[in-house]
Amino acid sequence: MISPNDIPSHLLMGRTDTHIYLRPHPALRGLIAHYTLIFPGSPGQAGESLTLIPDASGCLIFILRPDRVEGLIWGATTQAAVVHNDFATCPPRVFVEFLPGTLSLFAHLPQEELSDRRLPLSAVSAALTPEVARIAEESSSTGAFIAGLDALLLKIIEGRERPAAVLHGLKRLRETDGMLSISALAQETGYSARHLSRLFGEYVGMSAKTFARVLRVNLILSRMREGADSLTLTAQEAGFYDQSHFIRDFSRICGAAPTDYLQNLSDFYNETFKF
Known part of the structure; x- marks a missing residue:
């Protein structure tokens, strides 16, 4: 045991x-x-x-x-x-x-x-x-x-594989911290953005755009755990130049506004080893 x-x-x-x-x-x-x-x-x-x-x-x-x-x-x-x-x-x-x-x-x-x-x-x-x-x-x-x-x-x-376009998409979005546009990613894979999103839905469980959004928010949280001083600056470094856009995406992903998250950290659990 x-x-x-x-x-x-x-x-x-x-x-x-x-x-x-x-x-x-x-x-x-x-x-x-x-x-x-x-x-x-x-x-x-x-x-x-x-x-x-x-x-x-x-x-x-x-x-x-x-x-x-x-x-x-x-x-x-x-x-x-x-x-x-x-x-x-x-x-x-x-x-x-x-x-x-x-x-x-x-x-x-x-x-x-x-x-x-x-x-x-x-x-x-x-x-x-x-x-x-x-x-x-x-x-x-x-x-x-x-x-x-x-x-x-x-x-x-054993013997199971995933489409090369999905593997490439996951890799490139992680390399670019989720900031590569989906249209540019689709061009790299040789698929249309719609077809690429269908593949992501089948093999990842969400569209490429949603994956990029979740990735960016988690990276912000990771940098905050590492001691980033400014939430606004960290969000800008992650490509959120519009504050209302950042708050909207953060709240959609985390279920709470950024200020509520920071004030109640013990009420949240986020992965340490994935991002």
Whole structure:
């Protein structure tokens, strides 16, 4: 059974009072940002809510109950989601946190069908949760469990690919911090902007324009965590030269205005290792 006390040092990416972040297998590191482990007894008052900042990614969640394992799938997120903060009382949970545009390799269906949805994993795969339950039962340590999970996920994606235009689009939007125009991106791929957006919807779960918007807001939040002094200047550096446009996009993505976000940071959770 997994434990917070036997985390292999070579897998550890980071640790907070509530979360342990672990590296996946090297062959998965361009697809999976990290595994996140949460154990009962983590600090935090049960009953509080937590707003999850959208990261244009999806995840798998495995809840390790004493008598069974429950599997959930969250599609790529484009808008803030409010969840119950149960860190103090929850059973052990394992999150497989995908990088943007990679969930399609593991859940082989049009990603717009999953976008901003939370479903039982059985709705997508009948076999995956029982396989993870078997790995958890047979593993004598956290390291063994992660190795088994790595092997299972590598097997799932064997032979699966994504269109070159989608891969190029994801790469170029990240290289340009989401500021490359979609028309210019479409020209680079050889597709029309409409066709490119259809491909993004199928493989990423949102249009290229929406992905760029989520990317830019998350990059602003990342720079703020690093100590940026001026929210206005940071927004301008991210291409938001119109203050009302920035506030509108920020509020749409985060579910709160920038000033409300800054005043209530403990009420929000945004990914550290994806942007």
